[in-house]
Amino acid sequence: MNALALVARREISTRIRTKAFIVSLLVTALLVGAAAFAPKLMGGPDSYTLGTVNSQRLPLEAAAPETEFTWKAFPDEGTARKALLDGDVDAVLVGGAKVLTDGEIDQELGVLLQSTNREIKLGASGVRIEPLRVESVGADTRYQAARTGIAVVLVLVLFMLLISQATMVGMGVVEEKGSRIVEILLTSIRPWQLLGGKILGLGALGLVNLVAILAVGVAASAGSGVATDFPPGMPGIVAGVVVWFVLGYAFFATLAAALASLVSRQEEVGNVMSPLTMLIMITYFVAFYATSEPTGTLATVMSMIPPFSSMVMPVRMAAAEVPLWQVGLAFALMAAAVVAVLSLGAKVYERAVLRTGARVRLGDVLRAK
């Protein structure tokens, strides 16, 4: 096994058995699962209990397939009235001609009853009515609510994962620098192997997290029935999220490593990484804004500028249809930015990581040699 893989494996194996890793994975999975069930729990009462007195049931299910109807037959109007007042039924159909309610009838139910009744009577007299066909001339907005929901969950998941993995990379770098383990490590492996292995290992953990969250999200949505509202092309959206996470992580983690290599003490990590944390926060805010205005100018422009694109683009892709050329351009620019950051970050890291003691100035490192 080469040094890169050995370093990555150590990162994975030492972290995966910590309680923190397992707990955070479980908690995020639970939250995402809960989010998938939330629309079901918060939606209106899509079920009605109806009574009949001397009357046929109406075929309401045909008109509203997603609504649940329960029927109860009553022997006479008196018992039906009592059941209504007790709240046991929402409405009672009497003799196929009259509907009893307690107060005003639920609007949806009223329309359903009237139109179904009319259809049945007309059908009986041999008149057939073709239902109106609906055609949208604008964008397909049927899935808008679901799309926005998915985008909001995504933005949160991406933000949390990116910031936590980048921080872990920074802390890991300082752990090795501060304790002088680097002095031994770098007499047996090259700086890029140590840095690359760390970024790969922690990235793999981040990816495990992400895939677990996505899997729980998709499974829970299927289980709760929310998935029926999902737009077509979900597999593409999910794959896109993974790709964008990888790009964003590579960018931010490399910067984190480079910045962290400037200091020697854990207490200084937060301070030296604050510009990076700010950058991730700004990216997050823009991405969050994009969930509500996915086709606005700000979202469109930011979804193509690295590193903002790493979060804004997957969110836009989830929230709306994005032209392919925009996705391609954003990807190319972000990939180029990752390459640039990797070469610069590796240089800074290599030059700073053995300079223990006082905080190394970024300018000094870049100017040297």
Place this chain on the structure above:
Amino acid sequence: MLEISELRKRFAGGPGAPEGKLALDGIGFAVRPGEMFGFVGANGAGKTTTMRIVMGVLQADSGSVSWQGRPLTYEGRRRFGYMPEERGLYQKMRVAEQIEYFGRLHGLSGARAAQATSELIERLGLGERRGDAVEGLSLGNQQRVQLAVALVHDPEVLILDEPFSGLDPLAVDTLATALQERCRGGVPVIFSSHQLDLVERLCDSVGIVSSGRMVASGTVAGLRAAEGGTLRVVVRDPSPGWADGLPGELTAEDGRQVLLVDAAGDDQEILRRAMKAGHVEHFGVEQPTLTEIFKEAVA
């Protein structure tokens, strides 16, 4: 042979000392295979800086390090074993796991690394600790792990910065034995230390560094010979004035007089006069200790 020649290193100064600090001023020495070399010098003399340059952790301004006649490269250093002055271990990793990891980073296969780890754990008396996290070990045990990390890949050369500091006498013996074994196997060993008695006991040769320069080096016997011994004469109830005109220092203590004089002089004349003056209780040359040689050299 490991040859270090003419190393110079100036550290950049801060606002208070713009000219910086000259840490190494042309230091040079050589260590042969199978030789245990003790590197001694006052605090701040430049021992750690020299070792860090040999290990490539620091760049010299000028000078060179060569191994087996060729300039030392990264590939060469990978086959060295190094124990830095500031110990560095992963605090949360377990003892065996950690030693094995460093072995693998040095290019050992999984099986070889595991085997070397088990052997070292036995040899260094860490058997009961192999599954413990490093952070739970005492300083001495951490130091054993650190040494195991330096030894795990069967290095060609050992560079150890103060490997014995903070150890109890038993731990010192364990570590010393481990080092002597490697040394007998043909590995040059360089270690720095402030425990001069230990250096005197273990080392074939010694280098004394002061202000970034090697002020004395060679075998302990050679250094002693160069320094010269002191002749000590003790005479009981001597006649007064017997030592008048003789070189050296005369002191009196309860009825005896003690003469300390450079052993290079005419000892026979001194003996004759002492015997004439009284009863000679002691007459002999005393070798200087390494501590005395050291004090003399860095003075």
